[in-house]
Amino acid sequence: MRMIEQRYFRHEGCGCLCARATGTRAVTRQVICNEHIPVMRWRSTGMDTRIRIWVWTVVGVSVLAGLMADVGRADPTPLWTIGREEGGPTQFALFGHYPEYLHRFPADVHFVIGTSDPSRDWSFIQPGPDDVWAGSRSHTFTVEFNLAQVPQEACRLLLVLANTHWGNPPLLRIVVNGNRAYQYQLPPGADDRSLSDARVGRKVRVAIPLPASVFRAGANTLAITTASGSWMLYDYLRLETGITLPEEDLVDFQAESTPFFRKVRGRLRQAVRLTFNNMGTAARVEVQAAGMELQSFPVQPGANTLYVLVLPFERTGFYAMRVSSKPGVWHTVTVEGRPERRWRVYVVPSSHTDIGYTDLQERVFRRHNENTLKALNACDTDPAFVWNLEVAAQADFLKAANARAFAQLMERVHAGRIGLPGLYLNMLTGLCDGEELIAAFRRSHELGRTYGFQVQAANLTDVPSAVGTLPMVLAGSGIRYFAEGVNQDRGPVFAYADKRMHQSPFWWEWFDGSRVLAWLSDGYAQASALGLTDNVDTLGRRLIPWLRSLDRPEYPGDAVFVYGAFSDNQPMDPKYARVAEEWNSTWEYPKILV
Template identity: 50%
Template sequence: MKQTFLWQIGVADGDYREFALSGRHTEYLRLFPDDVQFRVGQSDPGRNWSYIHPGPADIWAGSRQHPFRILFPLNEVPEGVCRFTLHLVNTHYSVPPLLEVRINDRYSCRFRLPAGGNDASLTDPKAGRRYTLSFLFSRNHLQVGENVITLTVLEGSWLLYDALALEAGLTLPELPNVTDLTAETTMLFRRVSGDLKQAVRVRLNNTGLEGEVEAGVEGIGNSTQRITLKPGENAFYLLIPPLERPQKLRLFLRTAGKEWNTEFEGRPERQWKVFVAPSSHTDIGYTDWQERVFQRHNENTLLACRVCDENPHFKWNLEVAYQAFLFRQKYPLVFRQKLAPRIREGRIGLQGLYLNMLTGLCSGEEMVRVVTRAQTLARSCGLGAVQAANLTDVPTSVGTLPMFLAQAGVRYFAEAVNLYHAPVFSHADPRLAQSPFWWEGLDGSRVLAILTNSYGYVRRLSLTGTLEEVEAQILPYLREFAGRDYPCDAVYAYGGFFDNEPLDPRYAEVIAQWNSRWEYPQIVLCTVDEFFRYVEKGFSKRLPVFRGDFGVYWEDGAASTAHETALVRWAKRKLETAEQWLALANLHLPAHTFPIGDIHNAWEEVIFFDEHTWGAWCSVSEPESEQTKHQWEFKAAYARRAAEKAESLERRAQQRLCSLAQTRTTAPPSSAQVVVVWNEFSWHRDIAAEVTLSDATRPWRIREARTGRLLPVQRRGNRLLFLAEQVPPVGYASFLLEPGEPPSASPLLRRGGDEWTWEGAGLRLRFDPGTGAVVSLRRGSSGKEWVNTQSGYGLNQFLYVLGGEGTRLMHPHLAEPRFEVFTHNRASIEVVENGSLCAVLHLRRSGQNLPPLDTWVVVWRDGRLEFLNVLHKEATLAKEAGYFAFPFLFAAPKGIRGFVEQPYGILQVEAEQLPGGCREWYTTHSFAALSDGRYTAHLATPHAPLVTFNDFFKGLWRGKLEALNGSVFAYVFNNYWDTNYKASQGGDLVFGFSLNLLEGDFDPAVATHFGWERLAEMSDPRRPAYGQARQANIQTRLPAPPAQSLLQVSSPDGVVMVGGVTREDDRLLIRLYNTGRKHTRARLAFGRWTPREARQADLAGRLQKNLPLHPAGVDVTVPGRRVVTLAMR
């Protein structure tokens, strides 16, 4: 009998690129709406066979089964036995498929395929974990005429094809015939009559018939077992005494005078504990409308409460604290009677983060809310501190997160790293990958942490299936840990179910059944903190310590919605200021209640916008679908409401300040109006302010009320601009507006040799007539040049990068980038304002293949330089990105250091970054800076949070940032993602920047003052305005005294400053932030108010030690780079 191939599809070479859709899996439904039907001899693999076979777990393919049919004719049924073989490039790494093969509806078999490599294989076949499936079947299942083999993924996610083949003419022996015999010791242990036994796994192919064999292991013990072998693949276990050292062992099988044997290496194994902390991943949208997602998680919580009543061994975790708040809002009675008691008992875990945040987008005060809301809820449930926190489906987080967690009472942190668009573990220290470690933040705070490479481990380990299915998943999973220097005997299986999936409570029973069968690996059903407590108790001293920042891989997606992102940044600063003034005003005006509910709701809008889910799974593949449009409208509404609520609170705060200023007053001169300027920051500062004139036909002047000194002013139509100098910290200064001629003053700017060169305010500027960028900038008596023209760019030069589809600009494993860079080549310039306080130049820039741009260049009297850019952009689905270049020239280029501001922290790029952290881009709260020790350049980026160093993003995905060259790029928009984020954006996009160029080394306090002030003065992205000045309050009476601080902090070198100020219960909470690296003693003093008690507290307001009060105020030690909270009453 001759063995023949009836047909073959593809080539078994580990590459799927001969098949349709290669690398473009999200287009499956569009190209194969009726699924795959392939006719042997007629169809073309490149057009008719999809490289990917989706499963019901794949949202992008409709969350359903997809039968693939292979049709082939036979003139006669072949002799002998047939063999069907599947060569696969990869299977899904966490939800592997259950594959059914059906032959002519006469015969079917199912195979649970092993877990494969990660998502990188979707675009790079080399990243896959190859697998071959082969089985025999009888010729009786074939027929003359047309035959159909149907492949269907019944459960789980995708598989990737390499080749498929059907052979005939094989000979089947009449007795068992053993081939491919292998044996290995395993991590499975069973207790037999009180003795612990180790399991040896035997695998073989029986190419003969069913029959019985005697099986045993020589070299340890003497027992044998009778095993019945079925045709095809067989797997079974033999039990031996536990091995204490590696040794050679011999497996034998005997039957009817025949023997098969093989030698293998016997290995001792750890007796593992697998801690499973089940939860359902919380995407606010993505899989479905946000409203339905909220309903799903409430349903999960209801079910968890019910199953807790029915099964005393059941446990569940609320992945984020918001799930508990959501449930309390919908079911207050059930919350009190069911959920809160289960949380207290440790049956349902409450986690320390409010939502799954993009931490690089958060402000310091926003992060305080993110980490303290769970603590507040816990107190209401009669609990102590919530000690564990999750961050799911986000690759990395910022280096100040440990500080926030530790100061909120959180000791443990687990992050489920999504490697999509984030090659974290490609560059990370191996001890960081799925292994517990101590994570030390920039300030030295520590949390016990773990980074896992996935979530949804109830699904991944098949814990709702059969014990055989669990076994098939758990042993390869544990082998990843056994093969390296893992520090303990416990592993952490993060989460239960994937994106917004329903809770399936069967896992509790399956885990109980598993633990009845096997002593080890023991599966421990737990809350998140239980795993960490176990590790901390037994292994804490063995764990490595990693200090620093992991970066912001996914925050680049926020640039797909530049307008809304800028609007939320604007709202945060307004909200923080309003909250501070309302809290302080409440001390002096107790009749005006502190609007804690309104403030909470405003922060809610901010937090939900910075949460990691931006839109629908099909946001890029189907940008016009109902899912995409509805989910984006829901998301964008957070930004709009955040701005509206912040504005409302700001107006209320301004009214309270007016009332506060009138509590102690004197009469002003009869002809004068009183103007009051408030300073929200804790340092003296000059504030550009303006007032609206009651009579614009008359001359007006401004006088400092305290000294009577006339100030320089500048008319702007019916408004008068003036500089309020040295306004007291967290306080006010009063001025007198009166009729009369102001002091004479010269225009700030004068023209140089041509219209492109300007001088004034200690600056000499030259613009490029084509790009409109600043190509020369000299400042001060030294005449130092600040522009590095050798870079090829000027300051504030706009770069439009077009292209990149299917390249490394989208994903690390795709092809080399292909793109074009465009910049403006026509510019015009005109003077629109030139007074004694500020001058404004208006540049109009245009060019081919990029959006036109209006730029207002503002020069202030103190030499500060601002750019207000309004980009008039059309929406496009083509891959694109936009940047503004700022190439600075330094005297010592080999020693340049770069800095960005994080939430309550400053990161030195590269030097303080952990391996595996993102170097492609950075986020900044307010500023980026470069310094060579002799000179420092500060760039404030109030509207756009993203920056890159050295060059714009070119898809390098590097593990280390090369030496800095002095250039920083504001990364203002992109649409490089192919899911979640927005596919296109258009309209008038506002991007403001400000420069502060100084002699001397980088000073964190100076940089923070500059950045925070620019945030406070940023232009409203809905109503852009150049030369932004604060609208001052006009009132009838003069405050007494005319200038005063309500709150003042002093420290050596001025490194300590006030962060947030708020009210909680009957206490005033004040956060002090030390920007310096050393512990500093700071003094806090009050103007009109004398506290009767001062306590140090954590971020959640839990009171700690008493602080002595004295006439000069309160003294407190603030550790370097840390925030300390004081509670006063």
């Protein structure tokens, strides 16, 4: 590829400087002006081009490559607008008061064009399922509007966002009239100061093409859902018509090797994760990988993720795949392939018990009783379901409230469907004297002797450290296994400890020779953080970097431990068992073992 020469010209009507690129054979670039914001777009015209995802950033403004493509006229016709252009997030409800979202919008936002008021009826922030303060669920903003007739030309939804979450921006799902869905992944934004300071943020403009056929004369609805990730902040949004929609336009290719394996006719195949945006209509693509037969996939408008099966990589190196959506037209995508371990992921689901931290003590007791009752019901209806009480005190919470349910709980513990740990509560072990520390294990063993089961494991959650004499007490109490979900905010253990202790088992010994097999985990509620409580798509996306962090020389094994499922006193959702089952029916490895 030759060097790209850039020439600047002054765009008529706005006077801003824009760039044209010339002098390249394999790749051509177009940069156009769109309301003072440059837009960059890459197209492959050769067979050996490496295609990468690009984001053009100018003066704190990000534009998704391809999503602001040069489609349509320069003067599209607005059908409706919510908010004033460049009005910023302060023009909407709740600015500076995001924790009040659930109180103000318990059923999410429902906005009627021509009737609703943006300052009262449209929230400046749209939370995502990663936002605990907003209920840890997806949120849908619905716009209701009327059209005198179906638009003659294609439309586009223009979303201008003041900011997106800096670490985990949302994946958007756009649904028109309940039956046509489009997905788009937003880029990361600036930090959390934007939640109360409108001067902070990284603006994102997203133009989502919509064919006229999805609309109808009369009443219409458009729903914007944060399918995964965290929050985004609104500047304004507009639905426009007068757009020329390309029949098919694949952009923003990105490919990565994964540790996912599937059996095909009895032979193991490794998956390459291929992502791209389809700016056109629904289509099919064919993918050719070395040594494999041609693979065909349907693609939808918006964000697409395909898992292309290849022969397992035997060494690290660069490999090429060819992608085609039109006869005779191929894109070549380069992937860095790497050998991967056949992982087994052991999940120990529980809800963290933090009495008095999120609510009054009595309400916390009720919450964990509700979780235990849900677990008992799930055991009756789902043979794959397994649950754990995080602390033995949860059994006493239930006994005090419902003796019959407590008896059922003991039956499930005896059968191995629900786990009962050794420690009564999450103790600050350094404040306990020897007698108090021993007493912390007494209740679980009493229940074990009474109902005929052994207590062999203990855990400690959201505590910075554990006293050095603990392995002696654990071993003396008959405990063989110990895990701790370390509070890294108050005790950055892994910043100073031996790297082999990070998410890794080790023998923890005291001077008298007593020892337990121990595991120090970097936090807790890891199953939800990995997406196991959401769906297999989210799990697949988050599992890759997490397993990558463990694929290091000082971690010799192929088994990993996932500590907990739900955060501080959060409600339990039994769907994680079904997500694990669906995952295991799709992939041979990693195997999810709950």
